[in-house]
Amino acid sequence: MITIVGPTASGKTRLAVDVALAFDAEVISADSRQVYRGMTLGTGKDLDDYIVCDKDGKVQKVVPCHLLDIREPGYRYSIFEYQQDFHRAYNDILSRGKMPVLCGGSGLYVESVLKGYEMHEVPENPALREQLAGKSLAELTEILKTYKSLHNTTDTDTAKRAIREIEIRDYYRNHAQQLTAYPAIDSLVVGIDIDRDLRRERISRRLRERLEAGMIDEVRDLLKGSDAHAPVAPENLIYYGLEYKYLTMYVIGELSYDEMVRQLEIAIHQFAKRQMTWFRGMERRGIEIQWVDGTLPPDEKVSIVKKMYDDFNNKRQRGGAN
Numbered sequence: 187m188i189t190i191v192g193p194t195a196s197g198k199t200r201l202a203v204d205v206a207l208a209f210d211a212e213v214i215s216a217d218s219r220q221v222y223r224g225m226t227l228g229t230g231k232d233l234d235d236y237i238v239c240d241k242d243g244k245v246q247k248v249v250p251c252h253l254l255d256i257r258e259p260g261y262r263y264s265i266f267e268y269q270q271d272f273h274r275a276y277n278d279i280l281s282r283g284k285m286p287v288l289c290g291g292s293g294l295y296v297e298s299v300l301k302g303y304e305m306h307e308v309p310e311n312p313a314l315r316e317q318l319a320g321k322s323l324a325e326l327t328e329i330l331k332t333y334k335s336l337h338n339t340t341d342t343d344t345a346k347r348a349i350r351e352i353e354i355r356d357y358y359r360n361h362a363q364q365l366t367a368y369p370a371i372d373s374l375v376v377g378i379d380i381d382r383d384l385r386r387e388r389i390s391r392r393l394r395e396r397l398e399a400g401m402i403d404e405v406r407d408l409l410k411g412s413d414a415h416a417p418v419a420p421e422n423l424i425y426y427g428l429e430y431k432y433l434t435m436y437v438i439g440e441l442s443y444d445e446m447v448r449q450l451e452i453a454i455h456q457f458a459k460r461q462m463t464w465f466r467g468m469e470r471r472g473i474e475i476q477w478v479d480g481t482l483p484p485d486e487k488v489s490i491v492k493k494m495y496d497d498f499n500n501k502r503q504r505g506g507a508n
Contacts, residue, residue, distance in 0.1 A: 187276075187371055188495060189288040191216075191296055191465055192378030193458040195388040196480050199232040201378065202289035204488045206249045207238065209287070209495075212279050213251040214272060216290025216299075219426055221263050221271075223255045224408055224415055227401040228429035230392070252279070259408050260418040262425070266305040268295050273368060288373065293464035300473060302370040308357045318349050326352065333359060346425055374498040375473055376491055377465060380480035389454050396429075397447070405433040428453055 188205060192198045202213050213236070215221075219229040226233065231254060238247040252275035257263050272295075279286045290296060298305060318326065326348035333355035380388075408430075411417030423434040429450065436446035469475055476494050478487055 187286045187288060187373040188491065189296060189300065189373045189375045190378070191293070191375065191475065192291065192480070193380065193385060193461040194230065194291055194454060195385065195392045195458070196378040196380045198289050198291065198378060199235045200484065201376075201487055201491075202287050203235050203249050204484050205491050206287045207247070208488050208492060209285050211285040211287045213249060213287045213289055214275050214279070215251060215253040216288050216292050216295040218263065218268075218292040218295060220254050221257045221268075222259045222261065223257070224259045224404070224412075225426075225430070227396045227399055227404050228433065230396070258415055260416070260422045264305075264307060265294060265298055266307045269298055269305055269368060272299050276371075291461050293461060293468060297468055297471070297473065299368070300371050300373055300375070302368040306357070308354045311353050311356065314353055314356060315349060318352060321345070323348055330355070344424060344427055344431060346421070347427060372502065374495050375475045376494065377475040377477045378480040379477040384481070385458055386455055389458060390451060393447070393451055393454065401429065402433055402437065405430065405437055409434070409437060428457060
């Protein structure tokens, strides 16, 4: 397998599609929010990237991507479910003689399948929730720091999400964690390296583009409901954090437009920084990431990944021979 990681707005999807085309492969998403139907602009699904057209705009090929749009909006998807869904897609792709390309910015999702961590469906803990009720996000964040466990801290930008994160960590503190439930997967892991200033510029530009493309209307439609899905309560959209938190607060009148944009832009920049912190942590935990300059032309990046994959396979074969 080839795995492609990087912060938001780094060009992961485009590179994953280009690599999939070069290897006649299929993409598996590793994004905690792109699993939801109707949440397209806000999660940055970049669906057009999977469609390959000729110079006249005629569709030539659609690159398959698994684990997009597999749950209803308002549902609370878990890492436990992701592992199961990932392995179904992974085994299906291999059974058809294709290669999977894992792509996403949710570091926990990527790491959990590469290392085969055992995850469980974590039940609610009413006593703990009562104990944490009324605490501020800052206080909850400090409590989170007292736990040392493999769980995602990149999306805890609401008190409700932070309480759930503490609940999960507390469960794993009191139950055996990091037992192998699935086999670890030997994968070339490619990271997109992008300068901090350029990353910030891309994030800001991409946010403006998505707002102009109708991201606010997407949130209104989610709140209102449609033939495709039931209405989603504001607190459930806010739970998803980032775009859905701030746009929902704007739509229901809790933020002005300018304040919404300002706070959201800051939150996405902070999120990207935390993503990079997670990836560096993956390296410290033994996952080798080969970094590629994100500013290189697409063809050059694909050529580099091909060379990396050849080297990766040669190293594996030498290891097997030993």
